[in-house]
Amino acid sequence: MERVTDTQIPTDWSYLMDMDGVLxxxxxxxPGADAFISELTERNANFIVVTNNxxxxxxxxRARLLASGLNIPEERIWTSALATAQFLHNQRPGGxxxxxxxxxxxxxxxxxxxVLTDRSPDYVVLGETRTYSFxxxxxxxxxxLGGSRFVSTNPDPTGPSxxxxxxxxxAVAALIEKATGRTPYFVGKPNPLMMRSAMRAIGAHSESTLMIGDRMDTDVIAGLESGMPTVLVMTGISTMETVAEYPFRPTLILNSVADLIGHTEDPFRVISPVW
Structure with missing residues (x-):
């Protein structure tokens, strides 16, 4: 795997980062997430939190993060719901x-x-709810089956509680697909569309943007397929054992975002990466 070299290092990094498992x-x-966000804010760095939720x-x-001690403005948060709505607006405005x-x-x-309706809609849009209704x-x-197109916000089979x-x-999309024979279009990670829409929201570019995530199967591959260097942190889903199961690798593996404190201007100068 080719690492970022000195000649490739941008002078000013932007950051995309997952929320759950990273912050x-x-x-x-x-631990350390508050200091990491504070450093980005003090430096006026360009960043956005990207979540499939x-x-x-x-x-x-924002209120949830603030209650956890993380002060992140609303405009620095991007969800699969926003990406899905934007995608549909671009596909069929006013649908x-x-x-x-x-x-x-x-x-x-x-x-x-x-317009949200159950009368011959252009699309069926499946998101998430704690009370799925049969x-x-x-x-x-x-x-x-009557002709509406099938779109889902994200492909995650399970969520935490x-x-x-x-x-x-x-998981619910698989049920509907089995019953209809129609495969949904998933907008959220690992679809690079989600990453590109988040970068557009903050005016960032892939060659100078770093993706930080805790999952190989969504965060790292989404960053990779969007042309971004990637950082995998060991505070969420993926472990060093599961990393070895994939044919691709992140650019850098760290214990947590705390390792980036003091290095946000040049993240590839972190003193002790896991890999």
Whole structure:
């Protein structure tokens, strides 16, 4: 694998970073995450938090992060719900959709100018909710069989909760796909579309943007396929053992974002990377 060389190092890095497993675990900040965000803010660095979670609005996520001690402005948060709404607006401005999801997705769809309806919608849009309804899933299946196009915010099969894992959009999408024979288009990570839309939101470019994530199968591959160098942190899903299972590698592996404190101007000068 080719590492970033001195001649390739940008003079000013932008940062895309995952939220869960990189900055927070449920309601608690990962040690050092607050100092890392503070350093980026003090340097006026260009950064954005990118999450596949479509349940919450940016305002909700800002409040959640603030309660964990992380002061991140709303405009520095990008969700799969926002990326999905933007994608649909670009595909079919002023369209209609039947939506399964929470306020984060329905708000994004309304703001994109979409009408939410169960009467012959252009799209069926599957997000995430803690209360999946069999009736809503049945409606989605019938609408897709009737000609509505099938889109999902993200492919994650499960999500975390205090009680353990929960079925997420990817698992419910598999149920609908089995019933209809129609494969959904997933907008969220690892789709590079999600990464490019986040970079556009902050005016960043792939050659000078670093992707930080905790999962090889979403964060690292999304960054790789978007042309960005990548940092994998060991505070979430992936481990050194699971890294070895993949044919690709991150540019850098660190214990946590705390290792980047003092090195955000030049992240590839970190003194003791894991790899």
């Amino acid at each position: 927070v675990h449920e309601e608690h900040a990962i 479509p349940i919450y609005t940016r305002r909700d996520l 209609s959709a039947f939506v399964i999801g929470e306020v984060g997705l329905t708000t994004a769809m309304h703001e994109a100018g979409y 009736e809503a899933i049945t409606t989605a299946i019938r609408l897709i 205090r009680a353990g894992v929960l079925p997420a959009a990817g």
